[in-house]
Each structure stands twice: as structure tokens, then as C-alpha cells.
Amino acid sequence: MAGKMKKGEASSSGGGSSNHRGESVVVDYGKNKSSCGYCKSGARTSISHGLWAHSITINDYQDLLDRGWRRSGCFLYKPEMERTCCPAYTIRLRVDDFVPSKEQVRVSRRMQRFLEGTLECKKPGESIENPNASKDTCSHTHLEVSSSAAKESCSNNNEEKGGEENILHFLSDQVENSVRSCSESGEFPDIQFPKVSVKKVLQAKRKLLVEGSEDLLYSSNIAFQIAATIRKSLPGEKDAHQGRLLTNITDEKGPSPKLIAEKLESSLNQLAKTSGLLVRACNGHLNFYSATKQASSCQSAQTVSVAKGSAARSESKECSVKNISQYTPVKRRRLEIHLKRSSFDSEEYALYRRYQIAVHNDTPEHVTESSYRRFLVDTPLNYVPPKGDGTVPPCGFGSFHQQYVIDGKLIAVGVIDILPRCLSSKYLFWDPDFAFLSPGKYSALQEINWVKENQAHCTTLQYYYLGYYIHSCSKMRYKAAYCPSELLCPLRYQWVPFDVAKPLLDKKRYAVLSDVSIPQDKASLQPHVSEEDMEVQHDDIGKEDTNDFLMYDDGGAIDSEYESSDNEQNLVSADVEDGDVGNILIGLKGSRVRFKDIMFAFGASERSYLELQLHRYTRVVGKELGEQMVYSLE
Numbered sequence: 001m002a003g004k005m006k007k008g009e010a011s012s013s014g015g016g017s018s019n020h021r022g023e024s025v026v027v028d029y030g031k032n033k034s035s036c037g038y039c040k041s042g043a044r045t046s047i048s049h050g051l052w053a054h055s056i057t058i059n060d061y062q063d064l065l066d067r068g069w070r071r072s073g074c075f076l077y078k079p080e081m082e083r084t085c086c087p088a089y090t091i092r093l094r095v096d097d098f099v100p101s102k103e104q105v106r107v108s109r110r111m112q113r114f115l116e117g118t119l120e121c122k123k124p125g126e127s128i129e130n131p132n133a134s135k136d137t138c139s140h141t142h143l144e145v146s147s148s149a150a151k152e153s154c155s156n157n158n159e160e161k162g163g164e165e166n167i168l169h170f171l172s173d174q175v176e177n178s179v180r181s182c183s184e185s186g187e188f189p190d191i192q193f194p195k196v197s198v199k200k201v202l203q204a205k206r207k208l209l210v211e212g213s214e215d216l217l218y219s220s221n222i223a224f225q226i227a228a229t230i231r232k233s234l235p236g237e238k239d240a241h242q243g244r245l246l247t248n249i250t251d252e253k254g255p256s257p258k259l260i261a262e263k264l265e266s267s268l269n270q271l272a273k274t275s276g277l278l279v280r281a282c283n284g285h286l287n288f289y290s291a292t293k294q295a296s297s298c299q300s301a302q303t304v305s306v307a308k309g310s311a312a313r314s315e316s317k318e319c320s321v322k323n324i325s326q327y328t329p330v331k332r333r334r335l336e337i338h339l340k341r342s343s344f345d346s347e348e349y350a351l352y353r354r355y356q357i358a359v360h361n362d363t364p365e366h367v368t369e370s371s372y373r374r375f376l377v378d379t380p381l382n383y384v385p386p387k388g389d390g391t392v393p394p395c396g397f398g399s400f401h402q403q404y405v406i407d408g409k410l411i412a413v414g415v416i417d418i419l420p421r422c423l424s425s426k427y428l429f430w431d432p433d434f435a436f437l438s439p440g441k442y443s444a445l446q447e448i449n450w451v452k453e454n455q456a457h458c459t460t461l462q463y464y465y466l467g468y469y470i471h472s473c474s475k476m477r478y479k480a481a482y483c484p485s486e487l488l489c490p491l492r493y494q495w496v497p498f499d500v501a502k503p504l505l506d507k508k509r510y511a512v513l514s515d516v517s518i519p520q521d522k523a524s525l526q527p528h529v530s531e532e533d534m535e536v537q538h539d540d541i542g543k544e545d546t547n548d549f550l551m552y553d554d555g556g557a558i559d560s561e562y563e564s565s566d567n568e569q570n571l572v573s574a575d576v577e578d579g580d581v582g583n584i585l586i587g588l589k590g591s592r593v594r595f596k597d598i599m600f601a602f603g604a605s606e607r608s609y610l611e612l613q614l615h616r617y618t619r620v621v622g623k624e625l626g627e628q629m630v631y632s633l634e
Contacts, residue, residue, distance in 0.1 A: 022382035024061075024629040025054040025587055028617050032077065038086045038473045045085035049620045051076040053380035054632065058397040061381060062419040063625055065090065065465060067493055071417075071426075074380045078620055079468075081490040087510045088468035090488040091479055092422065092495070095451045095464050101481050102195075107441045109169075114437060115333045115406075118166040119173075164200065168218065171198040171277075171288060175220055178267040187248060187263060191233045194225045198288070217277070218288040223261035227284075230255040257284030333407050337446065342399040344369075344377050348413050352376070355429040376401075376415050376427055386457075393418065393454040393461065404430075404443070412439045416447065422463035423451050444482065471505035489514035580623060581614035587632040595631075 029050035036046040053074050056064075061071070068090050069078045081087045100108075113119040176196040182188040198220045231254055249259045261281035268279050278289040349372050356362040379399035386392045397418055404412040412430035416423055425447055430439040448464050455461050469487060470476050479485065480502075486495040489512060496513040504511035582596030595614060599607055618626040 022055065022057040024056040025632050026056070026076070026629055027052040027054070027632050028613060030613075030616075031080065036085050038470055041085055047080045047084040048077045049080060049616075051621075055382055056380045056629070057382050058384055058419050060625060060629055061417070062421055064621065065419070065422070065424060066488070067620075067622055067625075068488055068490060069621075070467065071380070073374045073376070073378045081510055086470050086472055087490070088470050089490065089501075089513075091466045091469040091485050091498070092488075093448065093464045093466065093482050093485050094462055095448050096462070097484055098448055098464075099483060100445070101483075104441060104445060104481070107438045108445060111335075111437055111442050113166075113169050115335055116166060117331050117333065118170055168198050168200065171218060171220075172196045174268065175222060175264060175286065178264050179222070179226070181267055182263060188226070188260075189230060189233065191229065193229055194222070196220060196222045198286075201287075216287055216289055220286045221284070223257040223264065223281075223284045223286060226260050227255040227257045260284070261286050336403075336405040338403040338405065339395055339400055340403065341383065341396075342377055342379050342401055342415070344373060345401070347410055348401065348403070351410055351413060351431060352429045355432065358432040379417075381417060390457065390459060393458045402443075402447075404439070406434075412443060414443045414447065420458075420460050422461065422465050423447050424465040425467065448482070471502075472509055487513055581611055581618060581626075583627045584614050584618065585627060585630050587630040587634060589634070592630060 029052055032048045032050045033044040034046045034048075035042065035044055039045070053071070053076055056076075061069075064076065064078075067078070068081070069076050070090075071077075079088045110119060173196075175198060179188065179193055179196065183190060183193070198218050201216050201219050249263055250256055251259065258281070261284050264286055265279055265281040280287050280289065349369060352372055353364075353367045356367045357364060381398050383396060383398035384392055385396045386394050395418065397420065399415075399417050402414040402416060403410055404414075410431075411434045412428065414425065415427040416425050418424075425444065428440055428443050444464075444466075451461050451464055464482070466479050466482065466485070468476075469479050480498050483498070485498045487498055487501045488494075489496055490510070491512045492514045494514040496516065500516050501511070501513045504513060504516060582594065582599070584595045586593050586595050586598065588598070595610075599611075602610060614626075614631070617631060621629070
């Protein structure tokens with residue numbers, strides 16, 4: 001029944017039942033109208049249905065998710081899709097079908113290089129490359145590196161290979177920075193260039209240009225790739241303005257790899273700090289040499305430092321990387337991921353407060369401990385402990401905080417719900433100093449990996465839920481990059497591949513997605529998501545959708561306008577017959593009774609009103625859940 005929401009009614013421990021069933025007890029708050037944080041209409045055009053949950057079982061909440069519900073603390077809400085200004089579709093990913101994009105792979109590699117010590121922490125105010133925002137093992141296991149691939153690359157018995165890979169990563173980064181610098185200065189056109197790759201030159205292919213003074217170690221053909229890209233993007237006189245700007249890197253045949261390589265060589269002199277490697281442009285190739293003499297007879301050769309603290313320790317006689325080994329050893333960093341049950345933690349709150357103020361521009365007086373507890377600590381989910389029988393993961397089911405700790409410093413916290421069929425991501429907050437590591441995207445990849453790893457302990461775990469997807473909100477488009485994703489049909493509650501649903505959503509905001517026939521080969525569907533959409537910051541789109549997961553602010557939900565539905569007879573679904581509400585389980589004066597057993601205890605007008613409320617409640621939660629959860633009148 002519609003009423004004023006009571007704050008603090010539920011604790012962070014949930015309802016208390018430790019079995020799979022437990023009891024779900026909810027209070028119906030009816031329709032909610034509020035201002036929209038997406039279309040910024042200014043009016044109360046965002047419409048949803050609200051429930052306050054005193055407690056809820058993990059099975060019931062899983063079923064609610066699959067009917068389009070989400071939670072903010074103990075408050076459950078479901079958009080009224082046909083009426084709200086910005087329809088929000090539940091989006092999920094089957095983890096076994098997940099194919100990471102190039103950008104997602106780069107995020108993992110960037111973190112790996114940071115842990116290995118070859119990527120330094122960017123200080124506030126410095127240029128941050130791709131500061132994307134979009135979590136891994138169950139229990140309190142400490143991880144130095146999360147993915148199995150990363151573990152292999154850091155293996156102690158392969159230190160020589162790892163050191164050389166560090167050098168290649170570093171050199172690639174320096175050349176890529178040089179390309180970007182040339183593009184920003186106008187020396188190269190403003191187009192998307194291929195990713196830089198520096199490779200080791202095999203012993204058989206090495207050539208001593210000045211005998212006894214230089215040894216060719218690494219080389220890159222990026223100049224040839226840049227030239228080809230320019231030819232494709234600026235054919236003929238298609239862009240006369242750009243053509244006039246490119247005279248310094250073109251000859252009579254067009255863009256010249258030789259001139260491009262020389263331009264890159266020249267720009268790399270800004271990086272020279274010590275006499276580690278020499279860089280030289282040679283017939284379009286960018287070559288890196290190990291020099292036994294600090295001075296080179298070639299005036300065009302520039303000295304390039306291989307990162308302070310580089311991990312080059314190779315003792316191979318063939319490589320002759322003696323100068324590199326003179327640098328101080330890298331300081332490897334240790335990443336630990338802790339999964340703990342949802343509870344208040346002062347260190348987490350301090351990080352949350354800093355994040356909200358720095359990233360979302362909240363005023364300090366609005367980031368209070370009580371609002372934090374209501375929003376991200378309190379949960380109505382009944383915790384289910386592990387059983388060891390293949391039905392529950394080692395951490396159990398319920399609400400959790402996943403901490404990311406680097407060298408003892410808490411840098412991010414993911415708030416998640418672990419349910420029988422999925423991991424549902426709720427919120428992420430992180431240290432602004434580590435934005436360059438794309439904590440949102442990295443945590444999402446870790447959460448996907450967590451589901452995969454824990455399928456061995458709980459075979460029903462198959463999905464990763466990313467919250468809501470609003471097609472009209474460009475900042476949410478990145479979610480489809482976790483592909484192949486599915487959207488929930490708001491009418492029939494069937495899951496539809498994103499690639500099938502997208503054409504409908506391109507035409508109108510609200511669509512019955514299941515009206516479209518689904519191809520049999522769903523695995524072949526790859527949603528088209530532009531690079532620009534994938535680069536959107538995971539955490540730079542407001543509190544309602546951080547982790548890029550839509551979350552209503554708990555305070556906003558409490559202060560929103562709730563209405564009774566005396567005039568909303570038309571909301572009763574056609575598939576709900578007059579007598580169907582008789583089996584709704586009512587909570588009254590500490591007892592649990594079916595509505596049909598007490599309906600005549602109410603007066604005629606009161607009974608009519610209550611029946612209308614129960615019809616609407618059944619419509620939004622479904623007949624099965626309506627008869628299973630306790631509809632509290634207390």
C-alpha cells in the first residue's frame with residue numbers, strides 16, 4: 001500500500017534467514033514520479049513502481065531481476081516502461097559467450113603493466129589516456145594478478161622473457177605517444193591510427209651500421225601503417241586542407257613512410273633522459289639500438305630512455321642489452337581482491353566520500369555516512385552460506401563488497417549481489433588518482449571472470465547483469481560492448497539479443513523487443529558498438545548509473561512523489577482475473593494469511609481499494625511472486 005517510506009528499516013545483514021527459501025516481506029509504495037537524470041526534462045517524467053523490502057530471498061530477487069526490477073539499498077524499483085520518459089531495459093551477458101573487445105583487452109594489459117612496474121601512476125592534472133570507468137575470486141583470496149594469462153606473463157621462471165616484454169611495451173607506448181603528439185600538433189592528420197607495435201629483431205636479421213658501436217635490437221614498421229592509413233582516409237584531393245598540412249610527410253608518391261619515420265624519430269628526442277637506447281629512422285623503419293658508446297656518429301640518431309625502473313634484466317649474450325640492465329630494478333606492485341559481505345567499513349566510506357566529491361561533484365554535506373549506509377551497505381537480501389554441494393559458491397549468496405587493494409592501499413570497491421543465476425553489479429567507487437587504469441572497465445572484466453571461475457562451485461551461475469540500458473542515453477551505449485549481450489523484453493520478459501533489439505530501439509524508445517524473430521545462430525550476433533561509445537567513461541555518468549549501472553540515489557527515491565492508484569483501473573493487466581489476487585500472501589499483525597481468507601473482514605470500499613492495489617502489485621511482480629512474497633499491511 002502506498003505510504004511514506006521509513007528510513008533505516010532494514011539492516012545490512014538482510015532478513016536473517018540462512019536457507020535458500022527464507023521469507024520475502026515487502027511494502028508496496030505504488031507509482032513513483034521523479035525528475036529524470038538522463039533527458040533532464042525538468043518535470044517529473046521518470047515513472048517507476050516501488051517496493052520497500054524488509055527482507056527478500058535470493059531466489060525471489062533473482063526472479064525480480066528477470067522482470068526488470070533493481071534495488072537501491074532496501075528500496076526496489078521497476079520503470080513503468082510505456083509511461084516513463086527514458087525506458088530502462090535490463091541488460092545481461094552470458095559469460096561463456098563473452099568476447100572481449102580490443103579496448104577491453106587493452107584495459108587488462110594496462111593494469112598488468114602497472115603491476116609489473118612498467119607503467120607509472122599518472123598524477124592528478126596530467127594527461128590521462130582513456131580514463132574509462134565500467135571485480136574476481138570468491139572469499140578473501142589475495143591475488144597478485146587476476147587473470148590466468150597475466151599470471152603466466154609474470155611467472156618467476158620466465159623473468160627474462162617478461163623483462164623483454166616490458167621493454168617492448170614501453171617502447172610501443174613511447175612511439176604511440178609520439179604519434180599522438182604529431183597528430184595533435186597538426187603534423188599528422190586527425191584520424192584514427194593503428195596501434196603501435198615494436199618487435200624484437202632476430203639475431204639473423206641484425207645489421208651493424210657502425211661496427212662495434214651499435215647493435216640493432218628492436219624495430220617498428222608503424223610508419224608504413226600510418227602512410228597506408230592516410231592514403232585510405234584522404235584519397236586524392238578529398239580533403240585539400242589536410243593535404244596542404246601534410247607536405248612535410250609526403251613526396252611525389254603520396255604519404256612517405258621514410259618521412260613519417262623521420263618525424264617520429266625527431267619527436268622522440270623529448271623523451272631522452274639517459275643513454276639507454278638509440279633510435280634511428282631507416283628507410284621507413286623506426287629502429288632501436290643498444291649502444292656501447294654514449295655518442296653516435298650519426299647526427300640524426302636520438303637517445304631514448306627505457307623507463308626509469310624498467311625490468312630489463314636479460315643476460316642473453318645475443319641480445320646485448322647491457323645498458324638496460326644498468327637501470328634500477330622495477331618495483332612490482334601487488335593487487336589483492338577481497339570479497340566480503342556487505343557491511344560498513346570506515347575506509348570504504350572515506351574512499352566513497354572522496355569519489356563522490358571529486359568525480360560526481362557532490363557537496364561534502366550531501367555525502368553523509370547515513371546516506372552511504374542506506375545506498376550501498378543496507379541490503380534486504382537473505383544471506384545463504386556455502387554448502388559444498390555444488391549449489392552455492394564458496395562465498396555464499398547475498399550482497400557483497402569487492403575491494404581492490406594495491407600494495408595495501410584501497411583503490412576501488414565494487415558493490416555486487418551474487419544470486420543463483422548471476423552476479424549483479426550494483427555500484428563502483430574508486431580512487432580518482434587511479435582513473436588512468438579504467439577501474440570501471442577493469443572491475444567489470446573481473447566480475448565476468450568471477451562468474452566463469454565459480455561455475456565450478458555453482459553450476460547455475462551463468463550470467464553477468466550490468467543493470468539498466470537506456471538506448472536514448474549515449475553514455476550507456478558502452479554496455480553493449482560487453483557482447484553478446486541481451487535485453488529484457490518489457491512485456492513478455494523474454495531475453496532478446498542486443499543486435500536484434502537495436503533496430504527497434506533506433507526507431508522508438510519503448511518497444512516490445514520479443515516481437516522480432518530471433519535468428520537461430522544467436523552466438524554469431526556481434527552488436528555494432530562504435531569505438532567512441534566504448535571509450536565512454538564507466539563512472540562519469542552520474543550516481544544513477546555508475547559502474548555504468550543505473551542506480552537511483554536512495555535519498556532521491558525517498559523524497560520522490562508517490563501516488564495511490566484510485567484512478568488507475570486501466571493498469572490492471574488483462575491476464576489478471578478478478579479472483580487471482582485471492583492467493584496473495586498477506587502479512588498482518590505478525591500473521592501470514594491468504595487474501596481470500598481475510599478479504600471479507602474489510603469493509604466494501606476498503607476491500608475494493610485493496611483488491612485494486614493487489615491487482616496492480618500482481619501485474620508488476622508476476623502471479624507466482626505475488627503469491628510467494630509477503631505483502632505487508634503493517
